[in-house]
Amino acid sequence: MPLMDHPAVQKFVLHWGEMGSQWGVNRSVSQIHALLYLSDRPLHAEEIVEALSLARSNVSTGLKELQGYGIVRRTHVPGDRRDHFVAETDLWEMLLRIAAERKRREIDPTIAHLAELAREAEADGALPPHVRQRIARMHEFIGTLSGWYEQVRGLPKPTLVALMKLGGKVARFVSPFGRKGDAAAD
Amino acid sequence: MPLMDHPAVQKFVLHWGEMGSQWGVNRSVSQIHALLYLSDRPLHAEEIVEALSLARSNVSTGLKELQGYGIVRRTHVPGDRRDHFVAETDLWEMLLRIAAERKRREIDPTIAHLAELAREAEADGALPPHVRQRIARMHEFIGTLSGWYEQVRGLPKPTLVALMKLGGKVARFVSPFGRKGDAAAD
DNA sequence: AAATTCTTTCTGTTTTTACTGAAGCAAGCG
DNA sequence: CGCTTGCTTCAGTAAAAACAGAAAGAATTT
Numbered sequence: 001m002p003l004m005d006h007p008a009v010q011k012f013v014l015h016w017g018e019m020g021s022q023w024g025v026n027r028s029v030s031q032i033h034a035l036l037y038l039s040d041r042p043l044h045a046e047e048i049v050e051a052l053s054l055a056r057s058n059v060s061t062g063l064k065e066l067q068g069y070g071i072v073r074r075t076h077v078p079g080d081r082r083d084h085f086v087a088e089t090d091l092w093e094m095l096l097r098i099a100a101e102r103k104r105r106e107i108d109p110t111i112a113h114l115a116e117l118a119r120e121a122e123a124d125g126a127l128p129p130h131v132r133q134r135i136a137r138m139h140e141f142i143g144t145l146s147g148w149y150e151q152v153r154g155l156p157k158p159t160l161v162a163l164m165k166l167g168g169k170v171a172r173f174v175s176p177f178g179r180k181g182d183a184a185a186d
Numbered sequence: 187m188p189l190m191d192h193p194a195v196q197k198f199v200l201h202w203g204e205m206g207s208q209w210g211v212n213r214s215v216s217q218i219h220a221l222l223y224l225s226d227r228p229l230h231a232e233e234i235v236e237a238l239s240l241a242r243s244n245v246s247t248g249l250k251e252l253q254g255y256g257i258v259r260r261t262h263v264p265g266d267r268r269d270h271f272v273a274e275t276d277l278w279e280m281l282l283r284i285a286a287e288r289k290r291r292e293i294d295p296t297i298a299h300l301a302e303l304a305r306e307a308e309a310d311g312a313l314p315p316h317v318r319q320r321i322a323r324m325h326e327f328i329g330t331l332s333g334w335y336e337q338v339r340g341l342p343k344p345t346l347v348a349l350m351k352l353g354g355k356v357a358r359f360v361s362p363f364g365r366k367g368d369a370a371a372d
Numbered sequence: 373a374a375a376t377t378c379t380t381t382c383t384g385t386t387t388t389t390a391c392t393g394a395a396g397c398a399a400g401c402g
Numbered sequence: 403c404g405c406t407t408g409c410t411t412c413a414g415t416a417a418a419a420a421c422a423g424a425a426a427g428a429a430t431t432t
Binding site for chain 3: 403404405406407408409410411412413414415416417418419420421422423424425426427428429430431432
């Protein structure tokens with residue numbers, strides 16, 4: 001029984017496609033991803049074509065994109081020449097990879113661009129000081145976020161999970177003036 | 187001298203517009219936002235029209251959207267009937283508000299949808315167990331992230347900044363006997 | 373190496389989204 | 403009031419993105 005025949009699968013895939021498009025990801029791409037996520041075995045392109053009623057070419061492009069994000073990978077099924085595909089099922093891993101790739105594609109170039117702009121702004125005497133300052137602030141801000149991500153991405157998953165569960169409580173480890181090591185657990 | 191006459195401003199606005207569209211935000215909307223961010227005084231719609239060469243109606247819609255995100259607000263300039271607009275300049279505040287709004291619009295409905303799906307999946311005997319499990323896992327995962335956000339958003343800004351600067355080092359509070367990749371190095 | 377099977381790339385079409393200009397509406401002013 | 407000014411909504415148009423089908427390109431088999 002094909003996966004898509006289950007109403008729950010159908011709905012999941014449709015919603016995931018919607019979500020994607022709200023975040024700047026092509027709807028077909030996120031649908032393919034959703035389908036693979038719910039599959040417990042590697043699928044080949046033709047199966048995806050049938051499940052989602054997409055053109056073969058479209059599926060090919062979509063798979064490439066997903067592989068670019070590192071959340072889908074090709075595998076081989078013994079005795080079958082066709083490429084098969086599986087999605088990352090560890091959701092932390094998935095999130096971190098998507099984040100990494102979007103950072104690489106969008107954030108890093110933005111930081112570079114802002115750095116360049118900040119340099120130019122420095123040289124431009126006619127530029128109002130507040131503009132210079134706001135560009136610099138944005139540059140710094142995005143840089144800080146980016147640096148934070150770089151650090152967090154390297155943490156072992158159990159640590160991430162623990163931190164997340166801790167939520168706002170981590171705040172007690174940091175006090176505006178105090179020492180960072182002041183761990184007053186309750 | 188109009189803001190947009192400065193090359194740095196021009197470039198900033200264009201790049202910000204690009205960025206926006208990659209994240210599912212209308213290019214005009216993010217351009218308007220960029221312009222207001224760089225302005226040190228409230229602008230009225232007509233000024234934005236001229237600066238960005240957009241239709242008046244378009245600017246009106248864009249401003250409404252930005253107000254919806256809570257990152258632009260209307261002000262009144264004494265002796266002028268027209269509405270004027272200023273952008274939030276505190277970047278933390280900006281980020282948190284955008285996050286809050288996107289959560290409200292996209293994440294919360296998704297969680298609700300997943301909850302509904304999970305219920306249905308429970309009842310559907312024909313549904314393969316691994317599908318049930320993966321839907322449940324996704325539901326839980328997004329719920330956890332969402333809960334984390336709710337906690338973090340409430341923290342005072344200096345605390346946020348401190349935590350961010352601390353980066354991966356917060357890990358030592360949660361896994362005292364650090365593991366691979368853990369930020370053991372000072 | 374010819375034929376088959378599978379994948380990717382390319383081009384034209386469709387669909388969606390963004391945008392404009394006009395019309396409608398509201399508020400303040402003469 | 404009725405006129406002016408400013409804002410929003412709406413409908414048609416333009417631009418952009420997504421998509422399908424055809425053609426080309428690899429790889430494998432015979």
